[in-house]
Amino acid sequence: MFQDPSLKSKLVLATGLIFCCNFLISLPLRSASALAAWALSSNGSLTLRTSSGTKLDAFYQSSTNDKGERVWIDFPGELSRPRTLKGNGSVKEIRLGKPTRGITRLVIEFLPSVELEPSKLKIIGLSPNTWEMKLIGLETNSFRSIGEGNILRNSIKRTFEKINIQDFDTSSLPNVPLGKYKVVIDPGHGGSDPGAVGINGLRETDIVLEVSKKLSEFLAKKGVETILTRKDERTLDLQPRVTKANNLKADAFVSIHANATRGKRKEVNGLETYYFSGYKGYSLAKNIHKQILLASSQSPDRGVRRSRFYVIRKTSMPAALVEIGFVTGMYDAALLRQKAYRDKMSFAIAKGILNYLKVSN
């Protein structure tokens, strides 16, 4: 049995999820429970819609006697109508109950023959009120989608949250020795490659160029020498970006990107930062990630991850690649559209880089 109280920080990419609400039984959930809707789709994805800012607890229980494995999730607030829904395929049944006062529990019980991989079970925050858990193994057993309520309805009410324009006071940023460090900033894509194109034509290339330039300004004010791999809208291959950084013998390389889901899934939002190798690379990514999370308390934490992206793999100095949100995500796109938010991201990344330079050199 495991309990993961910090669900938002344990994220994995769920690939290939196609969620279709047409298959769902549409029953309104009338209760004070934080659970507003749920759906278990035929490809094994459990999607949950909750009130914004809900804290969830998820559990796994191995099979006992004649009972199959169980996964359950506890939500704050009480359900008015406990009930059991008959499952199909590998799912025996789904129960919605109130185990104790003030708690709603959603239990999925599998047939005794089903074996899940508990170490791979994670709940991913897709937006401030949408969650997803992949239940591997379900998809092979011709499971038919089941659910209650509409997952997408009312989703992400904070879409148009206004970010306050603030003065970015660089004196509040960590100090590093003047003229000591050289940082290469790499705005992803450009020119003929616009990168991801999201909601209402929001383009990754535009966002990352502006964020990179602003980041460069902030760092320059702190006495860091900054070099941009591109300063305008131009096509630039990956190799020259790396060569530039390597020739300059930069102290750090930071590539700025914005994310997208292949199916343009609006409910998928969040921040993630990548490194390729070494403790310094990890530390750079972690320091940046920490700051962007603080700057965007509502965007889900998709974690610091290792990846083999060319620009962070081929650069010879500690390198990180930051994904500052999904241009395809309803919540992130609304934020990324705002200049004040983009500046806030630049400021946060600058702070992360300075913190890294302070501790690692």
Ligand SMILES: [Zn+2]
């Ligand atoms: Zn990109």
